Amino acid sequence: xxxxxxxxxxxxxxxxxxxxxxxxxxxxxxxxxxxxxxxxxxxxxxxxxxxxxxxxxxxxxxxxxxxxxxxxxxxxxxxxxxxxxxxxxxxxxxxxxxxxxxxxxxxxxxxxxxxxxxxxxxxxxxxxxxxxxxxxxxxxxxxxxxxxxxxxxxxxxxxxxxxxxxxxxxxxxxxxxxxxxxxxxxxxxxxxxxxxxxxxxxxxxxxxxxxxxxxxxxxxxxxxxxxxxxxxxxxxxxxxxxxxxxxxxxxxxxxxxxxxxxxxxxxxxxxxxxxxxxxxxxxxxxxxxxxxxxxxxxxxxxxxxxxxxxxxxxxxxxxxxxxxxxxxxxxxxxxxxxxxxxxxxxxxxxxxxxxxxxxxxxxxxxxxxxxxxxxxxxxxxxxxxxxxxxxxxxxxxxxxxxxxxxxxxxxxxxxxxxxxxxxxxxxxxxxxxxxxxxxxxxxxxxxxxxxxxxxxxxxxxxxxxxxxxxxxxxxxxxxxxxxx
DNA sequence: TGAAATGTTGGGGCG
DNA sequence: ACGCCCCAACATTTC
Numbered sequence: 001x002x003x004x005x006x007x008x009x010x011x012x013x014x015x016x017x018x019x020x021x022x023x024x025x026x027x028x029x030x031x032x033x034x035x036x037x038x039x040x041x042x043x044x045x046x047x048x049x050x051x052x053x054x055x056x057x058x059x060x061x062x063x064x065x066x067x068x069x070x071x072x073x074x075x076x077x078x079x080x081x082x083x084x085x086x087x088x089x090x091x092x093x094x095x096x097x098x099x100x101x102x103x104x105x106x107x108x109x110x111x112x113x114x115x116x117x118x119x120x121x122x123x124x125x126x127x128x129x130x131x132x133x134x135x136x137x138x139x140x141x142x143x144x145x146x147x148x149x150x151x152x153x154x155x156x157x158x159x160x161x162x163x164x165x166x167x168x169x170x171x172x173x174x175x176x177x178x179x180x181x182x183x184x185x186x187x188x189x190x191x192x193x194x195x196x197x198x199x200x201x202x203x204x205x206x207x208x209x210x211x212x213x214x215x216x217x218x219x220x221x222x223x224x225x226x227x228x229x230x231x232x233x234x235x236x237x238x239x240x241x242x243x244x245x246x247x248x249x250x251x252x253x254x255x256x257x258x259x260x261x262x263x264x265x266x267x268x269x270x271x272x273x274x275x276x277x278x279x280x281x282x283x284x285x286x287x288x289x290x291x292x293x294x295x296x297x298x299x300x301x302x303x304x305x306x307x308x309x310x311x312x313x314x315x316x317x318x319x320x321x322x323x324x325x326x327x328x329x330x331x332x333x334x335x336x337x338x339x340x341x342x343x344x345x346x347x348x349x350x351x352x353x354x355x356x357x358x359x360x361x362x363x364x365x366x367x368x369x370x371x372x373x374x375x376x377x378x379x380x381x382x383x384x385x386x387x388x389x390x391x392x393x394x395x396x397x398x399x400x401x402x403x404x405x406x407x408x409x410x411x412x413x414x415x416x417x418x419x420x421x422x423x424x425x426x427x428x429x430x431x432x433x434x435x436x437x438x439x440x441x442x443x444x445x446x447x448x449x450x451x452x453x454x455x456x457x458x459x460x461x462x463x464x465x466x467x468x469x470x471x472x473x474x475x476x477x478x479x480x481x482x483x484x
Numbered sequence: 485t486g487a488a489a490t491g492t493t494g495g496g497g498c499g
Numbered sequence: 500a501c502g503c504c505c506c507a508a509c510a511t512t513t514c
Contacts, residue, residue, distance in 0.1 A: 233485080348485090349485080356486090391485095400485080400486085401486090403486080403487085404485095404486050404487080405487070406485095406486065406487085407486075407487060407488090410486085410487070411486090469487085469488095
């Protein structure tokens with residue numbers, strides 16, 4: 001009986017899982033393994049929100065493996081040692097995993113693949129995460145893309161090359177070994193759940209796991225994908241897909257999403273016209289991975305090195321805390337930051353607004369924002385997080401120009417005109433009339449007292465939007481003359 | 485995937 | 500009736 005190990009990582013699903021397919025096709029039995037080794041991902045170890053999601057996604061994966069007569073073997077420790085232990089326990093001679101693209105993980109996986117092959121283990125990696133892997137497209141000068149539109153013009157043509165695969169028919173799972181090695185542990189022993197109950201609302205809002213992903217995808221296709229272009233910018237509408245946490249942990253693949261859209265619309269080859277606006281967003285995710293792979297230092301360094309001499313402000317601990325906790329006194333910003341804290345997610349339009357405030361009005365280095373999002377977002381994804389923050393800070397590829405400073409008042413009035421979103425997350429503003437909901441400080445002191453915001457930051461925000469905007473433009477001018 | 489300042493136009497009030 | 504002014508609405512430019 002030949003045994004193959006599938007090393008699960010950010011691909012916590014059974015369907016459309018190339019490593020699982022390859023293992024099932026090439027051996028009699030398959031052992032499912034997960035290794036907890038956060039230190040190997042330094043400096044971007046999984047954040048608290050990611051760990052919460054991982055815990056539940058792993059539980060769901062284990063349950064569906066058990067329903068098929070197997071189980072998820074969980075180990076903790078050095079990945080290489082854990083793999084060696086699992087190979088010895090199971091007598092496996094081959095090893096399959098799906099690729100990740102974070103710089104630290106690429107380096108680790110490369111070492112592991114070499115040492116495994118030296119030991120005679122048949123080690124293979126596969127693509128489960130992307131439509132177009134970063135090295136498969138290049139400009140005519142054979143360079144990596146730095147602008148989204150030409151990247152996607154090229155990549156979109158290749159996005160349909162691989163169809164998603166079903167759970168392999170021939171899959172025979174191995175139950176957990178009877179004599180577990182010293183690295184083996186239970187899911188609970190990984191300690192992924194937070195010690196403080198900040199995650200109280202998460203279970204009512206999210207259903208991690210492959211089944212939850214399929215349910216969310218089905219709802220999105222039924223309810224929102226056609227109206228996506230119009231509704232996606234309004235944070236009080238459920239007009240976005242909310243698939244991002246599933247994509248980040250791999251309970252769902254972009255191939256599956258494209259295929260589901262295609263099946264529903266039953267059109268010819270190419271993208272469904274109705275879903276075009278949404279598919280373009282998947283394209284941005286591909287672009288972020290392209291950039292992360294070709295410019296791996298950008299997780300901690302400006303892509304546009306001209307910004308290395310930019311005069312970022314020295315963060316004030318109180319102000320940074322107020323931004324994190326949603327206490328700046330600016331309604332749309334506070335609503336977004338509180339949505340993030342309470343739900344583990346933030347609407348994309350609002351992400352841009354809070355990011356602009358931090359990097360432009362406050363002029364704090366984008367790393368401060370990237371770190372906070374990394375810890376609190378259930379959909380934290382190193383490629384998206386890095387490029388998103390560099391984009392809004394103006395330091396990235398195809399970035400928002402330095403002079404593009406979002407005005408949270410105008411953004412609020414445009415995209416949340418009735419203030420539903422702001423009131424949902426900032427209850428202090430419940431009685432502020434629509435007309436002033438995005439700038440309650442413009443009310444007279446009497447009006448402020450009447451709706452209960454006198455003496456709060458909403459009567460006097462911690463940040464002067466107009467003055468800080470002027471200061472930001474001045475600071476950005478200081479690096480304007482420098483070469484790229 | 486902006487905002488604000490500046491420029492232009494045209495309708496209507498009014499002497 | 501006519502010209503003048505005001506200003507809203509829209510367009511263009513600049514940061």
